[in-house]
Amino acid sequence: MDRKIRVLVAKPGLDGHDRGAKFIARALRDAGMEVIYTGIRQSPESIVETAIQEDVDVIGLSLLSGAHNILFPKVVVLLKEKNAGDIIVMGGGVIPEEDISYLKEKGVQAVFTPGTKIGEIVDFINEKVEKRNK
Amino acid sequence: MTFPDKIVNGDIRSIAKGISIVESGGIKSDDLLNKLYNRNCSYIIGVTGPPGAGKSSLINLLIDEFKHHFRKIAILAVDPSSPFTGGALLGDRIRMQQHAMSESVFIRSMASRGHLGGISGATKDAIKIVSAAGYDLVIIETVGVGQSEIDIVKLSDTTILILVPGYGDEIQVMKSGIMEIGEVFVVNKSDKSGSEKLATTVKWLLKENYGNKSYLPPVILSSVTNNTGIKDIVKAVLNHKNYIEKNGIDRDKIKKRIKDDINILLKRKINEFIQHHLKYPENIEKWVNLVISKKSTPYEIIREIKDNMILDVKEDI
Secondary structure, three states: OOOOOEEEEEOEOOOOOOHHHHHHHHHHHHOOOEEEEOOOOEOHHHHHHHHHHOOOOEEEEEEOOOOHHHHHHHHHHHHHHOOOOOOEEEEEEOOOHHHHHHHHHOOOOEEEOOOOOHHHHHHHHHHHHHHHOO | OOHHHHHHOOOHHHHHHHHHHHHHOHHHHHHHHHHHHHHOOOEEEEEEOOOOOOHHHHHHHHHHHHOOOOOOEEEEEEEOOOOOOOOEEEOHHHHHHHHOOOOOEEEEEEEOOOOOOOOOOOHHHHHHHHHHOOOOEEEEEOOOOOOOOOOHHHHOOEEEEEEOOOOOOHHHHHOOOHHHOOOEEEEOOOOOOOHHHHHHHHHHHHHHHHOOOOOOOOEEEOEOOOOEOHHHHHHHHHHHHHHHHHOOHHHHHHHHHHHHHHHHHHHHHHHHHHHHHOOHHHHHHHHHHHHHOOOOOHHHHHHHHHHHOOOOHHHHO
16 A cells, blocks of 8 residues: 555644635545544644654644744744654645745745645645655 | 665564555555564454544543553544545544553554445554554554444454444344444543433343453443543453453454454455456456357356366466
């Protein structure tokens, strides 16, 4: 049996708007991936611990409160500390254009804002994971 | 340090990777399991019941209570894979996320990956990984089950069956299958009407079924909302553990599991033999056409294959 792509969909921060996270979780499921959903209000620490225990290839962070510039990079830093810097981090939510380059600088590999076609996200994951597992 | 040693040492990343390896199967998985095989020493609890009965939420509360009795607890939570896309949404974890940072708790979501029976094909091997890593309690949560998905019994030392009111009359609990496998029965959502009546019916049924056997499964009312019955469930599990250890039933269970392992490995090897030696993928079309054109039947084809087969087992397996 082949290895399935495993994705953790997580919501850090304090906002409870999880419609987007749930939509992504379902869409990735329909693309044949195994999606673990943590629920809302997760700390970066618990997201990283969960990602390691679940041995995921990708973490998808969803945030609508505006704290992305702090919380997304924190996840990247903690992953590196735990020797798990190979796990791909992507983000989504209401994120201003000017923050995206900052987040990418900090190791968030892609940022998807409202209006993104779901196929684009699926392609991104497939490509990145294939490269990672080579 | 070698990879298997890292698992034995309890390194979380290695344990997680180990489970992914046994989920993927193949030679890598065989090698790893071979090295870790005889390190099995966990107590294994299976938690099963219909979808939405409260399995994950109950386990979340049970973890706190079991921490007083076990050093390290691993939870393997199985959810179904799509039969169409192979994808899965693994959501059991949401209810247990408060334990994500606990050093003595390891939680892993597993997709059933086409396996029927309530667990995934790799669940039994994932148990071996966490067991080798020193988790002395393993809790397996099955997918939400119906009437006959009872594979969990083979894996667990104690099976907890969780029922909730509203699933039908007493004829439902009198049916064969799932109602016969519990060693601890829990009627959850006891804050809902009908739970007392269900508990009474199940108690009556168990008395009828078990007659004067030395172990009668207890029936416990619980509610996650009101946090009641949790201690009673743990007590009942420990009581059953004590019972099976005293009567040597735990040894019988281990024997049966080893038998199953050998059986499964043998069947796999025989299947590989069929695929390679009999060139199944190439020949199956030909065989089907022989039957369709009425030149042969499946029985005749098999007889012919058998007669022509030179079993050079050493070379082909």
